[in-house]
Amino acid sequence: MLTPAEKSLRARIAAHSLHSQVDSTKHMEPARAASPGQLPYWERKVDPSAELSEPERRRRAEQARRAHMTSLALKSSIARRRKKAA
Numbered sequence: 001m002l003t004p005a006e007k008s009l010r011a012r013i014a015a016h017s018l019h020s021q022v023d024s025t026k027h028m029e030p031a032r033a034a035s036p037g038q039l040p041y042w043e044r045k046v047d048p049s050a051e052l053s054e055p056e057r058r059r060r061a062e063q064a065r066r067a068h069m070t071s072l073a074l075k076s077s078i079a080r081r082r083k084k085a086a
Helices: 004-021 024-033 039-046 054-085
Strands: none
Touching: 004 024, 039 054
């Protein structure tokens, strides 16, 4: 059985091996597109059936992303306040 440190080293070896064999930009593109930080993620959320016009879909996606990021900022602020009080 591997220790946590050995598991970490094994994972790092695998990552380095992978990135030595493939273009990491192309390899990571699906993950980036699926990330809540990216607009395509929100475009799929606000218009899953692709019925809206492109400008309206983009406008709604930007608003949904801003709402999400603002929600994260609020949660972070509350967590910092609680941590400081503890």
